[in-house]
Amino acid sequence: MSHLLRHNEGADPTLSIPSPQPKDYDWVLISGFIVILTQVGFAFIGAGSVRYKNAQSVVIKVFLGLFLTILIWWLFGYGFSFGDDFQTKFLGGTKLAGSKWEATQYGNDYTNFVFRAAGAAFGIAILAGASAERMTFLGWSVLTLIYSGFIYAGLTHWTLAAGWLSSLGFKDFSGAGVVFFAAGAAGLILTVILKPRKTRFDNGTTVEFSRHSPLYIGFGSLLVFAGWLFYNGGVVAQGSKTQYAQGLVAVNTLIAGATGGFVSFVIRYFQYETTNLVALSRGVVSGLVAVSAAADDMKPWTAFIYGFVAALFYSILAKATPSAHIDDPAEVIPVYLGSGFIGIFLSGFFDTKAGAFYGFGFKLLGYQLLGLLIIFAWVVFFTLLTLLALKGFGVLRIDDETERVGIDKSLCLGEAVVFANQVDEAPLLKQTELANLPSQLGSGYRSGFK
Numbered sequence: 001m002s003h004l005l006r007h008n009e010g011a012d013p014t015l016s017i018p019s020p021q022p023k024d025y026d027w028v029l030i031s032g033f034i035v036i037l038t039q040v041g042f043a044f045i046g047a048g049s050v051r052y053k054n055a056q057s058v059v060i061k062v063f064l065g066l067f068l069t070i071l072i073w074w075l076f077g078y079g080f081s082f083g084d085d086f087q088t089k090f091l092g093g094t095k096l097a098g099s100k101w102e103a104t105q106y107g108n109d110y111t112n113f114v115f116r117a118a119g120a121a122f123g124i125a126i127l128a129g130a131s132a133e134r135m136t137f138l139g140w141s142v143l144t145l146i147y148s149g150f151i152y153a154g155l156t157h158w159t160l161a162a163g164w165l166s167s168l169g170f171k172d173f174s175g176a177g178v179v180f181f182a183a184g185a186a187g188l189i190l191t192v193i194l195k196p197r198k199t200r201f202d203n204g205t206t207v208e209f210s211r212h213s214p215l216y217i218g219f220g221s222l223l224v225f226a227g228w229l230f231y232n233g234g235v236v237a238q239g240s241k242t243q244y245a246q247g248l249v250a251v252n253t254l255i256a257g258a259t260g261g262f263v264s265f266v267i268r269y270f271q272y273e274t275t276n277l278v279a280l281s282r283g284v285v286s287g288l289v290a291v292s293a294a295a296d297d298m299k300p301w302t303a304f305i306y307g308f309v310a311a312l313f314y315s316i317l318a319k320a321t322p323s324a325h326i327d328d329p330a331e332v333i334p335v336y337l338g339s340g341f342i343g344i345f346l347s348g349f350f351d352t353k354a355g356a357f358y359g360f361g362f363k364l365l366g367y368q369l370l371g372l373l374i375i376f377a378w379v380v381f382f383t384l385l386t387l388l389a390l391k392g393f394g395v396l397r398i399d400d401e402t403e404r405v406g407i408d409k410s411l412c413l414g415e416a417v418v419f420a421n422q423v424d425e426a427p428l429l430k431q432t433e434l435a436n437l438p439s440q441l442g443s444g445y446r447s448g449f450k
Contacts, residue, residue, distance in 0.1 A: 065124035089162075130332040135396065309342050
């Protein structure tokens with residue numbers, strides 16, 4: 001059994017302590033470029049998860065969140081995350097607004113900023129789905145600045161920048177806990193404070209709002225799947241100098257994502273006896289979230305387990321969430337909160353350097369659970385504080401009329417998806433060359449198209 005659990009056979013870590021290697025910052029920079037493009041995938045997922053009358057507003061929030069994250073990270077977030085903490089290991093206080101950034105073979109703040117700011121935008125894109133169809137653009141902008149520039153930046157310093165939480169013993173390779181579990185926790189608080197969409201759970205009943213486009217969800221998930229390879233791969237900053245680690249991370253990421261998608265698809269079939277593109281797509285992302293906890297330190301068969309358990313957990317939570325009258329259009333809670341928890345939890349058993357299944361006891365598992373508790377408490381406290389302040393100023397949720405008509409039509413100069421036979425287009429059609437189109441096709445206008 002021991003030979004099945006052994007990782008990277010032939011290497012004896014007791015023989016020598018490896019010296020620091022120069023980092024391949026060309027690889028990190030290219031990875032950062034590709035990771036930014038995953039925002040297109042998140043925009044597709046968000047737009048496809050809502051009713052068509054709000055599709056454009058979700059895309060605006062994803063892109064607006066990306067741009068605000070880049071700016072706040074340049075001013076504060078990068079310094080809070082990777083600046084000098086003066087031995088407190090709590091929060092950085094230098095490198096603010098690009099001050100004293102350096103570029104050497106052992107450290108390049110410019111390239112690191114591109115990659116890490118792109119990773120920070122992951123969490124905001126996830127929250128765009130949690131806020132869908134209910135939150136004002138002003139409230140969204142304020143939440144983006146506080147979450148990216150402070151809440152997430154603090155967590156990054158504690159973990160990904162070797163702060164106090166990672167020094168304590170918490171392990172998180174690329175952010176299953178600090179990025180995705182944290183975003184899921186913020187999404188839970190956001191959707192609870194915003195309350196459900198109108199008529200969703202009125203009078204004790206559950207009304208199923210149709211998703212605008214399962215195709216968008218599928219296409220978006222595939223784009224995110226491809227970008228995730230560069231996100232996890234970019235964390236291994238030595239690039240071509242560590243071919244083993246690069247290949248292992250890529251293989252584990254692929255296997256976990258593929259397993260999550262397939263298992264979710266099968267589970268949904270047995271639940272409802274029908275195929276489901278949404279379940280297939282959500283399952284892929286669930287597997288990716290889970291494996292991000294330790295993609296560099298597991299065998300491929302372990303990645304299969306991560307993807308399998310994440311898909312199972314997603315399927316359970318996806319059914320339980322609406323039963324609890326929690327309105328989560330993009331299923332942020334099952335995909336990110338649930339799968340992030342699973343990834344960090346399983347690492348306590350499967351981590352090859354400290355996991356229980358490798359003879360190291362349950363010490364790491366304790367650190368992992370403690371870390372999740374700390375992350376949850378930090379995120380919930382400051383997210384809740386921000387949302388309650390926004391609610392107090394009356395800028396959190398859109399008004400009832402805007403919600404009824406749709407954010408796109410009310411605030412975005414029209415809907416992103418327009419049908420030629422909508423009733424409200426009749427006056428416009430009379431003034432254009434399309435005026436005779438209905439008669440040519442032998443069909444009239446359909447009223448009440450929703």
